Amino acid sequence: MTAVARRARGATSGAGRLAAALLSPTFVVLGLVVGYPLVAALRESVFREGTDLDESGFVVEGARFVGVDNYTAIFVGESAARFWNAFGNTTVFTVITVTLEVLLGVGMALVMHHAIRWRGIVRASILVPWAVPTAVSALLWRWIFQADGVANAMIGQQILWTTEGWQAKFAVILADVWKTAPFVGLLVLAGLQIIPNDVYEAARVDGASPWRQFWQITLPLVKPALLVAVLFRVLDALRMFDLPFVLIGSRKESVETLSMVAFDEASSLRFGPAAAYATILFVYVAVTALVFVRLLGADVIGAARERARK
Amino acid sequence: MGVRTTAARATAALGVAVLLASCGSGGDQGGEQPSGALEGRGEVTFATGKDTSGNMQKLVDEWNASHANEQVRIIELPESADAQRQQMVQNAQVKSDAYTILNLDVVWTAEFAANRWVVELPADQFELDKFLQPAVKTAQYRDKLYAAPVYSDGGLLYYRKDLLDAAGQKPPKTWAELTTACQAVKATQPAIGCYAGQFEKYEGLTVNFDEAVHSAGGDVVDANGKAVVDSPEAKAGLDALVTGFQQGIIPQKAITYKEEEGRRAFQAGELLFHRQWPYQWSLAGKADGSSQVAGKFDVAPLPGLNGPGSSTLGGHNFAISAFGKNKATALDFIKFFTSETAQRSNLLATSQAPTLASLYEDAELIKQFPYLPTLKESILSAKPRPQAVRYGDVTQAIQEAAYAALTGERTSDVALKELQTKLQELLK
Known part of the structure; x- marks a missing residue:
């Protein structure tokens, strides 16, 4: 009894050490790529660059501590x-x-899932916008939205999309949805593909309408995948930068996001304030993610673990 | 799902790692102190804006053919001047040696010199008295030379000679004459836009705003470096643009125009008058079908409120990055690029204004570019934009005020008062 217990304890602590050793590279990498930038940004945000000139007109180098x-x-x-x-x-x-x-993403996923003919072509063509780099797609949309562009030719009016106002917001939203709805579609499609077919067969035998099948079977079963997709998209959208920057331009009130303010401050060589903006954005994103996970139960790791156990 | 998440995370981690690595390599060189001496020969890079004519590449090829061990490589930066500056500043921030020679806009000299991002050049090795003096001034900071003037620039009023002639009009000297001439042309050409410049919210707006203020007798910053933009003259200048938009003399869509958008509109025959740099001359004159106004336009000095206007001084100077290698080669290349031969070749290919005074009196060149004497006068009487170390903040404040006034968000009175307060703060 005691020997067995001792052996078990020995095995546990041995396994613990082994686990720690095996995990340590991960922690080192996490510390480097997540921990260090965060600490560096926090440190930067309590300093301010000197803008004073010395007697011969050179900028006095060095930042000074300014607290909060x-x-x-x-x-x-x-x-x-x-x-x-x-x-x-x-x-x-x-x-x-x-x-x-x-x-749109759920709609696309359903189309991709059910497409029988030209399956490959349908899936590929839906995913094309997601494959285009954001800055390139922003240039493309700027070309569409310019004064003599395609958008104005189609609606037969002259709307100056890239000037201040609601139209600039609209242009950014349209371009962003065009680009990232396929991403949601892709993740939801993965969720759809693991729903076993016999569930639907049983529902059909019981006489459930396709509409009811969608609400009672598809949606609940695809929910874990969908929540992860939404979480990813929310975190991504909160950091939005390149699309409004390239499509509409910098320092345009109607579309300026937090990332753009931080970038603008940094490019004016005010790194302290820029880091402060970036830190506030980080807190906003982190709090949103936390609330999301707690309230909606977007349990990214738990869902996978649960499935693995089954 | 699990696999997908892990893969997504791995990709994200990789992205951050690459980002860090690229920052890290820049930071590593942070320890090196920039040396002021112009030493070292070998390969150099030349960071510049878009080479619209291809002549820069041609001149670089010429240089490379005779300098096998001192090759120059062009690094093309984005089309917009703001983006060019940002890339050069970021490059200097990390003390990278990626750029050796910098093609600096005339307004960046003070900032780059004061931050020691560029090295002082030996003034005695350039025959500065042969250059146009306003252009030389833009290359100096506190009376020391930090760049070599390569291109100068003055705004010109491009106009459709065919349409003005047909309507019996002369090129306008004042804004009122411009409006009258346009109305006369509109009688037969109702669809044409009267006037456009560069009004998108970027550096070009600062240029056009300064020009309007100067052409109405006002000033943004006076000779002592004090902000004086809340004057009645400055208001008259800004109001000319504001009412231009309100009355449709300037087409509504011109608020989205940078140089290239405006050039496309002028070349498509949509504009009667266009405020533009000399580079448009050869492009709009191309007979290969890319321009519908080839042979139909001419240039005049910019109009003003009560007489000829005053252009904003533009242009580019070449400087040597404090962090670049092979500075001796860089200096030689800059001398080559500012030589009369190179400037002549540039003028012929791009119609960009040279900085050597002699080229403006060259009979052969004047025959080909009849506007050269006018352009010389324009440059000699041109006013510089505020020469400030914090020029980035100064120009943003100007753009903010001008854009708000042009789009009707603020009255010109309020916009100028706010601008005055901000400039006073920035120029302290």
């Missing part, structure tokens, strides 16, 4: 309006684009 000044400046200073505008834009873009992408 960079943060308070964002919320109470003259840049507060700019921050809240960017915060609003980021949130609006995220909510609208993700909603549309989920609706």
Whole structure:
């Protein structure tokens, strides 16, 4: 009894050490690629670059410690309006684009799943927008939305899409949905393919309509995949940068997102404030992800573990 | 699903790692102190904006043919000047030696020099008295030379000579004459747009705003470096553009125009008058079908409120990055590029304004470019944009104010008052 227990304990601690050794490369990599940038950004955000000139007109190099000044400046200073505008834009873009992408993505997944003829072609053509780099697709859409572009020719009116106003927001949302709905479709398709066919057969025997099958079988069973897709999209959309930057331009109030403000500050050589903006964005993204996982149960790891056990 | 998630994560991690690695390699060189001495020979790179004519490549090929061990390689940066500056600044921030020679816009000299991103050039090795003096001034910071003036630039009023002649009109000297001439042409050409410049929210808007203010007798920043943009003259200048948009003299879509969009519109015959740089001359004159106005246009000095206007001084200077290698080769290449032969070749191929005064008096060149004497006057009387170390903030403040006024978001009064406050803060 004691010998067995000792052997078991020995095995456990031995296995623990082995597990720690095997996992350590992962922790090192995580520390380097996640931990270090975070700490570096936090450190940067409490400094401010010197802009003073010395007697011969050279910029005095070196940053000075300013504590939380960079943060308070964002919320109470003259840049507060700019921050809240960017915060609003980021949130609006995220909510609208993700909603549309989920609706379209599920539709696309169903089409891809059920396409019998030209299956490969249908799937490939739906996925093409996702394969185009964002900056390239933004250039493409800018060409479509220019004053004498395709969009205006189609609607027979002259709307200046790339100027300030609702139309710029619309252009960004349209281009983003076009590009990333296939991504949602792809993840949902993967979820659809693991639903066993006999569930549907049983439903058909019981006389369930296709509509009812969708609501009672497809949707609940595809939910884990769908939630992961939505989580990924939300996190991605909150960081939106390249599409509005290339399609509409920098410093345009109507489409300026938090990432764009951070970039703009950095390119004006104000790295401290830029890091502060980036940190606030990081907190926003992290809190959103946490709320998402807790409230909607988008249990990324748990779902996989559950399935593996079965 | 599990596999997919892991794969997605692995990809994300890889992306971050690559990003870090690229930052890291830049940071490694951070320890090296930039050397001021122009030493070292070998391969150099030349970072420049879009080579629209292909002549830059031609000149570089010429150089490379006779300098087997000192090859120059062109690195083309984006079309927009803002994006070019950002790339060069970022390059300097990480002290990378990727760019050796920098093709700097005239307004960046102060910032690049004050931050020690470019090295001082030996003024005695350039015959500076042979250059147009306003162009030389743009290459100096606190009376020291940090770049060599290669291209100068002054705005010109391109106009459709065929249409003006048909309507019995002369090229306008004032904004009022411009409107009158356009109305006369519109009698037979109702669809044509009267006037356009560069009004998208970018550096070109600063150029056009400054020009309007100067052409109305105002100033953005005075000779002592003080902001003076809340004057009645400045308001008159801005109002000319604002009412132009309101009355349809400037087509609504011109608010989205940068240089190239405007050039395409002018070449498609959509515009009667177009404020543009000299580079448009040869492109709009091409007889290969790319321009519908070839042989139908001419240029005049920019009009103003009560008489001839005043252009904003443009152009590009070549500087040597403090972090680049082989600076001696770089200096030789810059001398080659500023030589009379190279500048002549550039002028012939691109119709961009040279910086050597002699080329403006060359009878053969004037025959081919009849506008050269006008352009010389334009450059000699041109006003520079504010020469500020924090030029990036200055120009953004100007763009913010001008764009808000042009789109009707703010009245010109309010926009200029806000701008004055911001400039006072930035130029302290």
